Amino acid sequence: MVALTSRLSLAEFLECCPDDARYELVNGEMVKMEPIRAHKNVSRFLVKQFDHLSDRLNLVLSQRDSAE
Incomplete structure (x- = not known):
């Protein structure tokens, strides 16, 4: 501060x-x-959901994924 x-x-x-x-x-x-813990938990949950969905549907959601 x-x-x-x-x-x-x-x-x-x-x-x-x-x-x-x-x-x-x-x-x-x-x-x-x-950030409060609840916000961190929601963020972590959403990132995991997007990751699972992109794997299941073979989607490229970021440049990092397309470079692999």
């Missing part, structure tokens, strides 16, 4: 927000957003 002496405005937040992660503005402070 960024050490601040004053609260950030929305314009300041948008100007200095790093691109390497997701942040939100909470009461003038930049706070890094962490």
Whole structure:
């Protein structure tokens, strides 16, 4: 988190927000957003389902698959 002496405005937040992660503005402070476990579980489930479907139907869903 960024050490601040004053609260950030929305314009300041948008100007200095790093691109390497997701942040939100909470009461003038930049706070890094962490994914919650439920979101990770849903993401993992969907990736597995797409993978199984692509294997079953012989679909190429990414460049990685077509290079093999």
